[in-house]
Amino acid sequence: xxxxxxxxxxxxxxxxxxxxxxxxxxxxxxxxxxxxxxxxxxxxxxxxxxxxxxxxxxxxxxxxxxxxxxxxxxxxxxxxxxxxxxxxxxxxxxxxxxxxxxxxxxxxxxxxxxxxxxxxxxxxxxxxxxxxxxxxxxxxx
Numbered sequence: 001x002x003x004x005x006x007x008x009x010x011x012x013x014x015x016x017x018x019x020x021x022x023x024x025x026x027x028x029x030x031x032x033x034x035x036x037x038x039x040x041x042x043x044x045x046x047x048x049x050x051x052x053x054x055x056x057x058x059x060x061x062x063x064x065x066x067x068x069x070x071x072x073x074x075x076x077x078x079x080x081x082x083x084x085x086x087x088x089x090x091x092x093x094x095x096x097x098x099x100x101x102x103x104x105x106x107x108x109x110x111x112x113x114x115x116x117x118x119x120x121x122x123x124x125x126x127x128x129x130x131x132x133x134x135x136x137x138x139x140x141x
Contacts, residue, residue: 001062001073001075001078002062003062003078003079004075006075006079006138007078007079007080007082007083007138008054008058010079010134010138011033011054011082011086011087012054014083014087014127014130014131014134016033017033017050018030018031018032019031019032019047019050020043020044021040021041021042021043021044024036025120026120029043031043031045031053032045032049032051032053032054033050033053033057034054034057034086034087035050035056035057057086058082058086061083061086061090062082064085064090064093064094065078065082065085065093068094068099068103069081069099069102070103071102074141076139076140076141077107077138079138080114080135080136080138081093081139083131084098084114084117084135087131088117096113097116098110098113098114098116110139111136111140114132114133114135114136114139115129115132115133115136117132118132
């Protein structure tokens with residue numbers, strides 16, 4: 001499967017677009033729509049390059065979901081999972097209870113797991129809560 005425009009727009013909305021390299025809340029150099037690979041201090045890109053980076057990064061997230069989910073998925077479920085993987089990373093997803101429940105066919109249980117991923121440094125963040133709510137709603141659509 002491939003992410004739909006709806007899923008891509010969700011990611012863009014929550015990542016935001018920054019054309020100059022910056023340190024994200026985790027201290028990682030980031031540019032564009034959450035792109036981190038090879039970013040250096042002072043980097044500046046165009047909107048076109050940000051879109052290209054996003055397409056590359058989405059391929060990794062799509063591959064992760066397509067490789068690790070062993071149950072049938074709707075487009076909404078796939079889009080939500082790609083957004084989730086894009087944000088939390090492949091390793092976190094492949095070790096998650098969300099994936100275990102999904103692969104066991106427990107779709108409702110998997111949907112409930114999105115809210116476990118709203119913490120940074122042990123504290124719940126409103127921005128993460130909003131993103132996980134949007135992903136969960138898309139998953140359930």
